[in-house]
Amino acid sequence: MLNSKAEGDDEQFYSIALQIAASEARQGRRTSADALRKAVDAARSRLGAPVPIQFAQPRGDLEGLIELKEPRYILKDVVLDAQLRLRLDDVVKEQAKRDWLREHGKRPARRVLFVGPPGSGKTMTAEALAGQLKLPLFVIRLEALITRFMGETAAKLRLVFDETQKRRGVYLFDEFDAVGGKRNATNDVAEMRRVLNSFLQYMEEESVTDSLIVGATNHPELLDRALIRRFDTILSFQLPSDEEVKRVLLAGMRPLKHGRLSWTKVLEAAQGLSQAELSKAAEDAVKSAILDERDTITTDQLLRRLSERRSMQEAFKNPESR
Structure with a gap:
């Protein structure tokens, strides 16, 4: 804990503090557990920068595959239907208090699917979610992810999901149907079936960071049903009233x-x-x-x-x- 503070890794420092709070709660010392949690919440709220400085642009094998974008919005900046806003607030609350949920053996919603017509605010909302949570937004570049070489797309997908385990953030797969199309589609090929099966497997893996994975599509009817079931919540965007x-x-x-x-x-x-x-x-x-x-x-x-x-x-x- 002291090492993480000395190295300037505030998020790790707070994570350890919350683990101590969870241990205190399990031993019946609720007062000290609550005091620790409140202290961490207060310290986090005083952080000024919307994106922690340690989140740098991905490099090496990830360069060109994942693009870092600093969020410019929070949820109040997006015009949203009232019911949709309530559901997004639920996702934010679960993510913001994920340690509390894990204390009770529950995990926060971290796999979210946005569906709706082009221009209905899906991409902007993903950015606003990142801003609301004070996390970086990582956009997966599908033109770099999907290749014609056998096994290469699945290998790149593995790199992306490994990164979600290392760096907490919001990871956006825009035009998600390019990856998650139905396995029995008439234009399907064996390679894309393997990619989809890999995606299904990676979605099921436990996450130590609880990074938020957001898929956005204009064509939900093209998505494989098995993939849809892997998402914790599906949010529908409509043309504005x-x-x-x-x-x-x-x-x-x-x-x-x-x-x-x-x-x-x-x-x-x-x-x-x-x-x-x-x-x-x-x-x-x-x-x-x-x-x-x-x-x-x-x-x-x-x-x-x-x-x-x-x-x-x-x-x-x-x-x-x-």
Whole structure:
């Protein structure tokens, strides 16, 4: 314990302190156990940096395979459905008090699957989870993970899961269906079946760090059912409601002012657009106002930007119509 403090490894120091608290609790000394836990919680809350300094960019075999991103958001920065926010708060609470759960033979939720349409906030929410937990966000680069050489993808996957055991963090597998597709899919090959079987095995392994593994997919119907059962919780993201549309657009238009907006027209124009598309429409309106030396955004200007985003969306839906 003293060595970890001398070496500046605060997380290890706190982990040992909580192990002592657990031992005290098992021996019936609840008062001292509670005092130790509260002291650790207070010390952790005083840490200023959202990401511990010892988490450096992965190197060696992991360089190019795992990308470190410093979280820019916490959960309050993401516009989320109330029920979805409650479930995310449960994940955060379990992770933040994981030592308490292990004291009673339970483990925190650490395998989470995000499903929903493109632009619905899945990637941003993974980043916000990392920010909320004051952990680094590690993004798995699928273009580096998946190769055409037999056995190489599974070997790289092993490296990733070994890293989750060494460095506590949030590990994001975006476009997760590329790894977790059904084993009986018509375009399946033996190598990808082996990769999926390896993934199933690695997901079941005990974790000493309780690193959070987040899979995100736009196509949950493509995922193998056995893989879905390995996740502790599955969270569904939807296109924003009218109230959420307002919140996204108002946040995106800051710090400029806006006139008396016709929300009926704006909401009609925003139908079917994702959070990402709404944010970009608001940002485009702000940039135009800045370049035109205006400090106010009008309904017509916002409608124009929403219409442009819808046109882009339609172009991708009907590429042959151009």
